[in-house]
Amino acid sequence: MTxxxxxxxxxxxxxxxxLSEAGSGRPIMILHGGGGPFTVAGLTAQLAVAAHTIVPTHPGWNGTERSEWFSGIDDLALAYLHYLEDADLRDVLVIGSSLGGWIGSEMVLRDGAGLITGLILLDAVGVQVEGESIRDFFALDARGIAEYAWHDAERAYIASANVSPEQAARQRANLETMRVMAGHPYMHDPKLLRRLGRSDVPTLLIWGESDRIVTPAYGAAYAAAFRNARFETVKEAGHLPQLEQPAATFALIDEYLQAGRPV
Structure with missing residues (x-):
C-alpha cells in the first residue's frame, strides 16, 4: 500500500x-465534492499505485482556513492551476467528483499553459441544462439526501444516522462553506456550458444511473458540450459512483488511462 x-x-x-500526496508517475489531481476528501479516498488509493496523486482539501473544508475573499469556484480553479504551475507539473490528469468536477471543468478552460492533458468528471455539477435542474441539496434533510444522492437509499440513511457528533459537525461546516462557494447562483455558472466547447482535453464523464441530484440526462448534456468527451453510466450507483460501485468506476477510469489519450 502506498x-x-x-x-x-x-x-x-x-x-x-x-495537500495529500502519494505514489509516483503521472500527476493526477483529485478534487473532492461537497462531502469532503473522504469521498475520493478510494480513488486515491487505487490510482496512487501507479501515479502521483495530489488531493487538496478545498480551503474551508474540514476545518482548513479560508479567507473571506476566497469565495467562488473560480478562486478554487485558479488556485489549483497556480499550484500546478508553481510545482512545474505537466501532463496532469484532473479527476473531479460533483463540485470537484465543476472545478476541473473551470480549470481546463483557464489552462493557457496546457498543463492538463486529461479530465474525468464524476457526476459533476457546474452547468445549467434546460429541463434538468440541479436538486437543491441545501433543502434536503438526511432522508432526502439518501433518497436523491444514493442508489441504496436505506443503507445510506442508516449510515448517516450513525456518524459521530464530531463528524456531523464537520459535515454541517462543510455544507456552509459549500453554500458560500457555490450557493449563488446555485451550483452552476450560467455561462459554463457554452464555453466547454473551447476545450479539446480528452474528457470522460462517469455518471451513476440512479443520481437524482444531477440526473444522467444532465450528465449527457454536460458531455455533449465538450469537443472531445465520452459519457458512461454506472448501474446501481447514485451521485458518488466511486463509493457505491467502486469496481465499475475504477474499470472505466482504467480503460481511459490505458487508451493513452482517448476519446
Missing amino acids: TASTRTVSLRPDLQLA
Missing part, C-alpha cells in the same frame, strides 16, 4: 493549500 504524505503549501500569505 503511504500518503500531507503538507501545506502557501500560494500567498492569505492562501494556503492542504
